[in-house]
Amino acid sequence: MAGVRLEHVFKKYPGTDKASVTDFSLDIQDKEFLVLVGPSGCGKSTTLRMIAGLEEISEGKLYIGDRVVNDVAPKDRDIAMVFQSYALYPHMNVYQNMAFGLKLRKFRKDEIDRRVREAARTLEIEHLLDRKPKALSGGQRQRVALGRAIVREPQVFLMDEPLSNLDAKLRTQMRANISKLMKRLETTCIYVTHDQTEAMTMGDRIVVMKDGLIQQAATPEELYNHPVNLFVAGFIGAPAMNFITGQLSEEGGAVKFKATGVNVEVPQGKAKVLRDKGYIGREIIMGIRPEDLHEEPVFIEASPNSVINASIEVSENLGHEMYLYLNGLGKDNVIARVDGRAGLQEGQNVKLAIDMNKVHIFDKDSELNILEA
Amino acid sequence: MNKTRLQRLQQLLAAPVEAMTITKKAWTAEGGAKNPEPGDYLQRGEAFWLVVKTEGAELHILQSEAKLTPLERELLKWALQGGATKPAGGITDMENQARRLGDWIQQSIGAGDWRAEIPDRLELHNRLFDGMIPFLLLSEQSDAREPSYVELEKAFRSYISDEMLLIPIREREWLILGSDRLLAEVDTTEEELVEREETKEALQSLATGLHQMFTEEWGGECHVAVGEPIIPTESLVYTVGMLRETIYLGRKFHVGMQVHLPWLIHLERLLNGIPEPVRTRFMEEMAGRQDLFADPETVSTLDAFFAMDCNVSETAKRLFIHRNTLLYRLDKLKQEAGLDVRSFNDAVLVRIMLLLYKVTKRK
Numbered sequence: 001m002a003g004v005r006l007e008h009v010f011k012k013y014p015g016t017d018k019a020s021v022t023d024f025s026l027d028i029q030d031k032e033f034l035v036l037v038g039p040s041g042c043g044k045s046t047t048l049r050m051i052a053g054l055e056e057i058s059e060g061k062l063y064i065g066d067r068v069v070n071d072v073a074p075k076d077r078d079i080a081m082v083f084q085s086y087a088l089y090p091h092m093n094v095y096q097n098m099a100f101g102l103k104l105r106k107f108r109k110d111e112i113d114r115r116v117r118e119a120a121r122t123l124e125i126e127h128l129l130d131r132k133p134k135a136l137s138g139g140q141r142q143r144v145a146l147g148r149a150i151v152r153e154p155q156v157f158l159m160d161e162p163l164s165n166l167d168a169k170l171r172t173q174m175r176a177n178i179s180k181l182m183k184r185l186e187t188t189c190i191y192v193t194h195d196q197t198e199a200m201t202m203g204d205r206i207v208v209m210k211d212g213l214i215q216q217a218a219t220p221e222e223l224y225n226h227p228v229n230l231f232v233a234g235f236i237g238a239p240a241m242n243f244i245t246g247q248l249s250e251e252g253g254a255v256k257f258k259a260t261g262v263n264v265e266v267p268q269g270k271a272k273v274l275r276d277k278g279y280i281g282r283e284i285i286m287g288i289r290p291e292d293l294h295e296e297p298v299f300i301e302a303s304p305n306s307v308i309n310a311s312i313e314v315s316e317n318l319g320h321e322m323y324l325y326l327n328g329l330g331k332d333n334v335i336a337r338v339d340g341r342a343g344l345q346e347g348q349n350v351k352l353a354i355d356m357n358k359v360h361i362f363d364k365d366s367e368l369n370i371l372e373a
Numbered sequence: 374m375n376k377t378r379l380q381r382l383q384q385l386l387a388a389p390v391e392a393m394t395i396t397k398k399a400w401t402a403e404g405g406a407k408n409p410e411p412g413d414y415l416q417r418g419e420a421f422w423l424v425v426k427t428e429g430a431e432l433h434i435l436q437s438e439a440k441l442t443p444l445e446r447e448l449l450k451w452a453l454q455g456g457a458t459k460p461a462g463g464i465t466d467m468e469n470q471a472r473r474l475g476d477w478i479q480q481s482i483g484a485g486d487w488r489a490e491i492p493d494r495l496e497l498h499n500r501l502f503d504g505m506i507p508f509l510l511l512s513e514q515s516d517a518r519e520p521s522y523v524e525l526e527k528a529f530r531s532y533i534s535d536e537m538l539l540i541p542i543r544e545r546e547w548l549i550l551g552s553d554r555l556l557a558e559v560d561t562t563e564e565e566l567v568e569r570e571e572t573k574e575a576l577q578s579l580a581t582g583l584h585q586m587f588t589e590e591w592g593g594e595c596h597v598a599v600g601e602p603i604i605p606t607e608s609l610v611y612t613v614g615m616l617r618e619t620i621y622l623g624r625k626f627h628v629g630m631q632v633h634l635p636w637l638i639h640l641e642r643l644l645n646g647i648p649e650p651v652r653t654r655f656m657e658e659m660a661g662r663q664d665l666f667a668d669p670e671t672v673s674t675l676d677a678f679f680a681m682d683c684n685v686s687e688t689a690k691r692l693f694i695h696r697n698t699l700l701y702r703l704d705k706l707k708q709e710a711g712l713d714v715r716s717f718n719d720a721v722l723v724r725i726m727l728l729l730y731k732v733t734k735r736k
Contacts, residue, residue, distance in 0.1 A: 040669055054594045073514070074593045087585040089532065090578035091558035101590050104531055133578075134559065168693065 002065035002078075002155040003188060004028040004051060009060035011046050011212075019058070020046045022212045028190065033182050035203035036192045038235070043212040044192045045160055051190060052158050053077050064155060080154040084161040086145030088133040094120075095129040098147045115151040122181065123147050139170045146178070150185065157182070157189040163198065175201060196236050200224070208232050230367035233287050233360055239323060239337065241287045244330035245364065250280050254305075257286055261328040265305035267356050273371055274361065284370070287360035290323070293336035293352045295344070303353040310334065311349050324350065379435075388439035392425070395432050400424075412450030425453055428479060428543065468522040470496040475540045475548070481610040482617075489610045500538065501605035504553035506576065508583055509616035512545040514593035532586050548613055553602040555579060573636060576601065580632045588631075596620045598633040618642070626728055644728055652729060659726055665710045666730045674702050678714060679724055685715075 005028070011021040021043040028034050036044040049055040051062060053074035062070055069077050088097050095116055102112045120126045123143045133141060142162065149157060162178070163171045179202050182189045193199055199206045200220045207217040208231070216228045227233035233241045246259025248266070255271035257264050266274065274280065294300065300307055310326035313333065317340055324336040324344060336352060344350055361370045383390045401407060405415045405422070409432055413424040419438045426433040441449070464472075474497045481489040491498050512520070525547070526539045533551040540548040559575040580599035587595050598616040603609070615635055623633030626641040644652070666672050674692065678699075681687040685703075689696040703714060712719040 040673075049594075054588065074588070075590060081589055083585075085581065085585075087578070087581040089582040089586065090575065091555055091582075100531065100586070104528060104590055132559070167690075 003030040003032070003063075004156055004190065005061075005063040006047075006051075007061040007063070009047070009050065009062060010058045011043070011050060011055060012058040018212070020212050021050070024060070024212075024214060026207065026214070026217060028188060030188055031186050033179070033189045033191065033202060033204045035199040035206045036190065036209060037194065037196060037199040037206055038209035038215075040194060042209040044194075044207075044209050046212075047209075048158055048160055048190060048192045051156075052079060052081055078155045080149035080152045080157055082145050082149050082157070082159045082162045084164045086142055086162065086165070088136075088141055088144055088148075090133050093130050093132055094125065094136070094144050094147075097133070097144055098151050101148060101152055112151075115153070116147075119147045119150040122150065122184070123177075138166050139174060142166060142170075142174060143177075146181070150181075155188065157187055159189065159191045161193055162191075163193075171198075178202065197238060200236065206236075208235060210235075226369070226372050227287075227360065228369050228372055230285065230287070230362045230369075233362070233369070237289060239290050239335045241289050241360070242293075242334045243332070243362075244286050244288070244334065245283060246286060246330065247283050248274060248280050250275075255280065257284075259286075259330045261310060262308055262330065264308070264354055264356060266359075266361075270356075270359075270361065270371060277370060279361075279363075279370065283364050285362040285364055285367075287362060288334070288354055289358065290335045290337035292355040292358045293334070293338070294355060295336070295338045295342055295350060295352050299355075300351060300353045303356070306354040306356045307351060308354065309349060309351055312344060312346050315344055315346050326350070326352075382435070386437060386439035386441075388437050390435050390437040390439070393434050393436055395422075395434055397427075397430055397432055400432055400434075410454070412453040414446055414450070423449060423453070426544070428483065430483060465523065467526075471522070471538065471540045473497075475542045478540070478548070478610055478613050479542055482614050487611045487614050488608075491606055491609060497538065497540075498606070501550075501609065503604070504602045505538075505550040505605055506553055506555060506579070506602050507600045507605075507609075507612045507616060508549040508551065508580060509542075509598045509613065509620060510547045510549060510583070510587065511596045511620055512547075512587075512593070513595055514545075528586070528590065532583060542613060546617075548616075549583070550605060551579075556602070572601065573634070577632065577634055580634070584632050594631070596624060596631050596633065598623070598635065600635055626731060628731070640724070641728060644725065656726070656729055659722075665706065665712075666727060671702070671706065672727070674699070675706075675714065675723065675727055678703075679720075679727075683715065683720055 006024050006026050009021060009024040010019050012019040024043075024047055036047060038044050046055060050057050051064075053069070053072065057070050061068055064077060064079070089100060092100065098116045098119060099112045102115060107115075116129075117126070120129055123146060125140060125143050125147065128136065128140060128144070133144070136144065142165075145162070159178075163174050166174060175198055191202060200223075203220060205217060205219055206223055208215040208223065210231050216223060216232045218226070223232060223236050227236065230243070234243070244259045244262060246257050246262060249256050249258060255266040255274055257266055274284075294303075308329060310328045312324050313327045314325040316323040316325075319340050321340045322338050322342055322344065324338060326334045326336060338344065360372075362368065363370055379390055379392055397409065400409055400415070400422070403415060403417055403422070406413055409424045409427060411424050411426055415422040420436055421438075421441070423435045423437075424432055425435055474491075474495050477492070477495060481487070491501060522539065522541065529537055529539055529549055533549065533555065536552040536554075538550040540550070542548055556572060556575050556579075559578060560571075576599045580597045583599075584595060584597040587593075587597075598619040600612050600616055603612050605612075619633045619635045619638060622638045622641045622645055623630055625645070626638070627633075674688075677691050678685075678688045681691055685699055686696060689699040692699065707713045712723050714720045714723050
């Protein structure tokens with residue numbers, strides 16, 4: 001087993017001015033499950049492909065374990081890859097598919113057999129070993145693709161959107177299976193996805209990327225609760241964080257945040273930071289997670305300085321919870337996630353209290369989280 | 374010669390080295406030997422030319438102003454003639470025969486003789502009468518070492534079967550001929566694949582598997598094209614030419630795709646054949662609508678919509694979005710561009726614009 005280290009790695013394609021990956025430095029620990037996440041074109045797959053050896057590194061160093069592998073061929077890097085298009089070998093049965101890589105590496109027959117059967121047991125596909133890929137369902141095929149990687153017993157697993165081709169239900173199931181499997185195998189895994197739910201539920205640590213740059217690398221909790229900038233705050237979380245642009249002012253010793261339909265008091269701790277950094281009188285962006293807007297009377301009573309009124313444009317009842325799309329707060333719709341039994345209707349006016357202890361405040365120009373900087 | 378090797382040579386010679394392609398005519402016109410071979414050297418004023426490879430009427434040469442001693446020249450010749458790169462066991466008879474066939478294919482393509490019949494003098498001629506599936510593989514791996522024939526053949530044998538032929542055509546380009554019996558092995562029911570569509574599906578899965586095998590287990594990134602089964606003696610040159618064109622068009626119009634199928638690129642072939650001024654005029658006439666592809670979501674939605682034969686439900690499923698979300702996106706496109714991709718004529722226009730946009734965007 002081994003960790004992976006990237007030191008000031010750049011990827012620049014010939015004929016382009018801008019690097020696809022810029023100054024990527026990261027130390028991935030042995031046995032860590034690291035997720036690279038970001039929107040399409042952010043450089044996450046390119047980074048993974050550089051680690052795999054499928055893309056040349058333009059600048060910087062890549063270590064697997066203690067070895068610099070920039071010039072090592074993919075097959076000699078001791079890695080196993082699982083891609084979105086998990087192409088199985090169609091003319092071979094499941095057993096042969098899983099054994100193929102080992103056969104090519106001249107493993108002994110009994111060793112191949114041991115590894116294949118063990119992996120098949122782990123993935124619960126023992127009963128499928130004689131079947132050809134055409135006779136398998138999508139989920140079964142995905143498990144065979146995983147099995148093919150597992151039997152190699154590599155130092156590092158690289159997975160690029162391996163669940164994208166599965167339907168929503170199967171994805172949720174396979175997500176849990178892969179997490180469980182990686183914990184059991186105790187092998188370093190680097191996993192690429194565009195799906196923040198996948199990232200949040202699977203990763204020990206998540207790297208959020210945008211335009212080829214690392215925005216933040218942190219644990220899921222840290223990313224959710226302490227995003228360093230507006231992009232990370234908006235990318236992590238579903239429904240996404242609400243952003244309201246408004247002005248800070250000092251009134252009677254308290255710091256107030258004012259925007260269309262919003263006039264709330266900033267708690268003392270946060271107010272002190274804003275004062276110290278000279279933000280009073282300036283425009284800022286306030287970020288509020290949908291679950292930090294409360295309709296419960298108890299909460300509203302306890303927070304008289306952070307109450308807002310809005311009208312419900314759309315309500316989506318998911319049973320256990322309800323999403324309210326609110327009008328009249330700032331420029332855009334604000335989404336509140338409330339109890340599914342709140343019985344609120346579209347068109348109704350509603351009183352809500354913002355949990356001001358949990359709001360995030362961003363600089364309007366730099367988009368950095370003022371409270372985390 | 375790839376970039377890394379060229380850089381190494383530059384370091385060794387302590388002077389810039391440029392890789393070029395010239396005609397044999399230009400070589401002889403400058404006073405070079407009539408039948409140039411790798412390693413042949415020609416002094417031209419301050420600079421020299423050194424032949425790396427001959428390919429039909431073309432020569433791949435290196436040009437540099439480095440000062441070489443006679444011994445250095447001899448060493449370079451020895452290296453270029455293969456002394457330094459051949460496997461320890463030397464070249465096998467099989468490799469020799471395959472390389473001769475590959476050279477002949479390349480020469481025939483170069484001469485424009487796509488219907489050339491395989492001459493009897495080529496030893497492999499006798500093994501090319503059975504039905505075979507042609508795969509063309511183009512490696513894109515940038516590491517210095519070109520895969521050895523023996524290693525590569527072993528890997529392909531493991532994947533396909535012992536009944537296969539590996540024929541090197543150009544640097545990092547190989548033709549792989551596998552028995553057409555392979556198709557029966559793809560099918561689970563052991564029945565013969567009679568339906569043409571099923572055959573194509575099976576060929577695609579074999580090519581995708583081959584790509585995966587090469588990428589993952591062997592040599593890194595590559596492009597693969599597959600054709601329908603052929604009797605090689607009848608159409609080998611044509612098949613290689615057609616598969617090479619398929620890879621070329623696939624790479625040009627569908628960046629990111631690595632497996633290319635000749636039966637899926639008819640429109641691309643046609644568009645590629647349209648003279649540049651006509652293409653430019655078409656795009657100019659549509660200029661007002663070009664920004665319509667600036668949003669990656671629009672492009673991915675349209676790609677999926679056309680891939681699913683304009684079927685709304687199937688496209689929504691493929692994109693993991695609700696049918697209404699897809700309809701909303703298509704309606705938005707209709708409002709913004711005045712093109713309704715659910716109507717045949719507009720769909721044709723948008724499909725062509727999208728393909729041309731993908732090519733022009735990269736210029």
